[in-house]
Amino acid sequence: MAAEPHGIAFVHHDWELACDNTRTCRAAGYHPQPNDEDDGDSDTDTLEKALPVSVLLTRKAGPHQPVVGELHIGHYGEETTESFPGKRSLTLLIDTRPVGQVTLARGHWIASLAPGQTAALLAALPGHGNIQWTDGKRTWKLSNKGAAAVMLKMDEFQGRLDTPGALLAKGTRDERDVLPAVPAPVVVAPGVPADADRVRLSTPDLAALRQALAASSGDECSALADPAGGHSIHMRRLSRTRLLASTTCWAGASDVAEAYWTTSAMPPFAATLVTTNGRAYLQGKIDASRWAGGFDCMDIDEWTWDGKRFVQTRKGTTGMCRGIDMGGAWSLPVIVTDVRPAPVRP
Known part of the structure; x- marks a missing residue:
């Protein structure tokens, strides 16, 4: 990767990773699927009724780069947006603990996550935390199945393994050793x-x-x-x-x-x-x-x-x-x- 980096794509269960040739990485996770095995969630009815949702975690290459989080509420094939309120506030729950809100305006289905919410997500994803967004009537659940493998692969591609800024494999290696960003050709x-x-x-x-x-x-x-x-x-x-x-x-x-x-x-x-x-x-x-x-x-x-x-x-x-x-x-x-x-x- 030291000369001309090539992008990679990696998929594991409900999570996927795409890192491009500038060394920017994007990890996307989705709602759980009814046919997931070894999910730890035996409530098949809940899985079958899971509302579509996705989260995108983007991180540029280089030392001390933050992870930016975005939420996308699924609405493909749904009824017209006029039936929804002008604004909808969703509360992020991690193991039933509220971690702030995101607001979606009518006709807009993507919202940025606050840095604190992104940090809470990153801490919960590698384990078996229950991650949800709710408006009080409907609940969107995010699967963490496959997230740990994707986070580790992102650390590896960006040269962050064993550094304080690694997502998963943290260590004491100098942050200056992290691979730098590369300009787009x-x-x-x-x-x-x-x-x-x-x-x-x-x-x-x-x-x-x-x-x-x-x-x-x-x-x-x-x-x-x-x-x-x-x-x-x-x-x-x-x-x-x-x-x-x-x-x-x-x-x-x-x-x-x-x-x-x-x-x-x-x-x-x-x-x-x-x-x-x-x-x-x-x-x-x-x-x-x-x-x-x-x-x-x-x-x-x-x-x-x-x-x-x-x-x-x-x-x-x-x-x-x-x-x-x-x-x-x-x-x-x-x-x-x-x-x-x-x-x-x-």
Whole structure:
């Protein structure tokens, strides 16, 4: 991790961790599931009725960095917000002991936790503490199953093991030994020709292109193996010497995936595969993000043209598919970048 850190993703029971390439870590926990085993809670009816809720714990890299906590009350598929009061106050209870309140305005389902509440959560999560939020009528319970493993993994990734600031494995090692934050890589994105500027090839050149694409993708895109029944290949210009080729790689009942390659502008079209799971291309960016389950979580993938190649500029998820929110509960990246337009030449 000392040179170029790579992000990690880790899931254990009801908790997950995503640490990105700047060494910022985000841990998300959720309500307990009815099929949890060895939960210590034998009240199956309570588990089946658990209201969806999630907590996000974010910590930047470097010595003496605090943990920032946020609460997200699940409301995916719920009735319109007009039926709720203008403001709703929720009391945090840890083993029935009140630890302050959070306030949610109508139509807003995410609230920041006070530093004292976050500290109380961090102390309760590794054990078997009963963590709840209640408005007096409804109660949202947070599972701590898997939290200890996620907290330990976060300490390990950020180099905090055996330091006073570790979440779990505290010790006396100097806090200055904690790994520092790393700036997000800068990707300079030059302008590309308009998407309408399609490149048209002769029949012999198209056959050579299809052969080059098939050779570079192997078995990853079987549609290329059938020239007669395969999908059309679309060509766009990226620069004077490089082209972008794409074709439908697979199609399901409700989803389609496009394969994308960069190629030389002339035969024999030396091809480099970018992805076989693409969803859309627009102005130098390939989006391969798609729903992971239903419409309450997504996998995020994006590549940006830097003038020579496509660089992955975003990768992550929106969290577990737990019915928290349309599109997911949080942003949990493992790759972040600083994409900047190329300077305009005078």
